[in-house]
Amino acid sequence: MAIDFRLTARQSELQLQSRRFAKEVLSPVLEAEALPTPEERFAATRPAYEAVIAAGFLRKCIPLSAGGESAGLIETAIIAEELYAVNASVALTLIGTLLGLLPLLIGGTEEQRRRLLHPFLKQAGAPLAGFCATEPGGSANAASPPPGEGVRTTATLRGDRWILEGRKSWVSSATGWDRKGADILTVLCRTDPRAPPERGISVLIMERPVSGLIFERAIDSVGHRAHSLPQFRFEEARVPSDNVVGTVGGGLALTAACFTGAAALVGIFAVALMRAAFKFTLGFARTERRGGILPILEHQAVGYALADAKTAIEAIRSLCWRACQAVDAQSPSAQELAIQAKVLGSETAVRVLTDLMRVVGIESYDHALPLGRLLQDALALPLFGGGNLGVRRRQLHAILKMLEYDPLASVSEVEV
Numbered sequence: 001m002a003i004d005f006r007l008t009a010r011q012s013e014l015q016l017q018s019r020r021f022a023k024e025v026l027s028p029v030l031e032a033e034a035l036p037t038p039e040e041r042f043a044a045t046r047p048a049y050e051a052v053i054a055a056g057f058l059r060k061c062i063p064l065s066a067g068g069e070s071a072g073l074i075e076t077a078i079i080a081e082e083l084y085a086v087n088a089s090v091a092l093t094l095i096g097t098l099l100g101l102l103p104l105l106i107g108g109t110e111e112q113r114r115r116l117l118h119p120f121l122k123q124a125g126a127p128l129a130g131f132c133a134t135e136p137g138g139s140a141n142a143a144s145p146p147p148g149e150g151v152r153t154t155a156t157l158r159g160d161r162w163i164l165e166g167r168k169s170w171v172s173s174a175t176g177w178d179r180k181g182a183d184i185l186t187v188l189c190r191t192d193p194r195a196p197p198e199r200g201i202s203v204l205i206m207e208r209p210v211s212g213l214i215f216e217r218a219i220d221s222v223g224h225r226a227h228s229l230p231q232f233r234f235e236e237a238r239v240p241s242d243n244v245v246g247t248v249g250g251g252l253a254l255t256a257a258c259f260t261g262a263a264a265l266v267g268i269f270a271v272a273l274m275r276a277a278f279k280f281t282l283g284f285a286r287t288e289r290r291g292g293i294l295p296i297l298e299h300q301a302v303g304y305a306l307a308d309a310k311t312a313i314e315a316i317r318s319l320c321w322r323a324c325q326a327v328d329a330q331s332p333s334a335q336e337l338a339i340q341a342k343v344l345g346s347e348t349a350v351r352v353l354t355d356l357m358r359v360v361g362i363e364s365y366d367h368a369l370p371l372g373r374l375l376q377d378a379l380a381l382p383l384f385g386g387g388n389l390g391v392r393r394r395q396l397h398a399i400l401k402m403l404e405y406d407p408l409a410s411v412s413e414v415e416v
């Protein structure tokens, strides 16, 4: 009886609570996406994000062992699907904050967690965190040895402080609500320029107020229009020496661990966007005759396209839930499954969105309908959380090149 895709009573309640919340609170905030500048759009989502926090959704994504309420990644996936299906920008502000905390949750000491997590466990305010990996000029080759540049941001130990210099970009919410910095930034940086990347790169934690963080610009992104994606730099930014997460030099391994669970969640974002588009398109096909005699759903071409879309949604959700279960169980196949969920889910979402736009026809090209927005959001999925070409397929390639790789391991695991 180990394979059972039914939700527990607790998970089902979480799903319904998240769905109700998204409809009531996040749906009206979509209007923010029409504001002229990225910063105005992000600022307009703040009351909704405060409501997300007040309703306890961030607490519900933080593990019980760290003082939160989450019993596992599958619960985060349930919340993420419901929130993302309605408002990808605000949902990503929540999940981006969780990503910013992940190094602490996975590799932090008890003392660091006690000291740094409390603003994120309260059900008040609008706390933000960001994981700063991406840099202008590219980050797919962060692990490159010389002469590749790899991670360019540096941290130099002076007395009891690390001094950071460098630039970062595309980091969710990193400059906070006021350009001065999120409450916590976890920063991937080079702590030993002479060591090979697997020993010379670390994750440091910066606490607000961040000295030496300089806002450069708010990126005007194609989708996630009301989400904050700044470009910024560190100039003599100071971090206490005990704010290294995990070991000094262990930053790449910690980042890879954080991005495993995150990959499964990107797959769930894909499910959320496809599901929202499917619901809209089915309604359109049931009611619209487009000048003909019958609702267009009666045309076989339309029915088949909708059937294919629904099949894709079910398949990707199953793969994502399996990946979440593997991450929660710390299964040896977790990384492979999570990356597969990310790569296949993200690319399927882009295809399904365009297929559904063809079903609706020309009206889908009007922003008065939701499909254009959903496609714009979906276009990010193959690109972020580690690009599918520059990062994720390379990781899958590396897994299957390992001598001990067993293609059947993911289906041969025995419950212990």
Ligand SMILES: Cc1cc2nc3c(=O)[nH]c(=O)nc-3n(C[C@H](O)[C@H](O)[C@H](O)COP(=O)(O)OP(=O)(O)OC[C@H]3O[C@@H](n4cnc5c(N)ncnc54)[C@H](O)[C@@H]3O)c2cc1C
Pocket: 096, 099, 130, 131, 132, 133, 134, 135, 137, 138, 139, 140, 141, 169, 170, 171, 172, 221, 224, 227, 229, 380, 383, 384, 385, 386, 387, 388, 389, 390, 391, 394
């Ligand atoms: C909405 C959104 C939110 C984001 N949030 C964050 C965040 O919170 N934190 C963060 O750090 N980043 C964030 N990003 C950035 C994102 O995670 C990117 O996936 C990441 O920076 C890697 O980008 P890239 O793969 O395009 O890398 P780049 O280095 O820019 O590579 C560009 C392209 O070059 C090619 N390429 C490069 N090297 C290789 C190689 N060795 N082999 C094969 N092909 C190669 C690939 O085609 C790749 O797509 C976000 C982006 C978006 C859109």
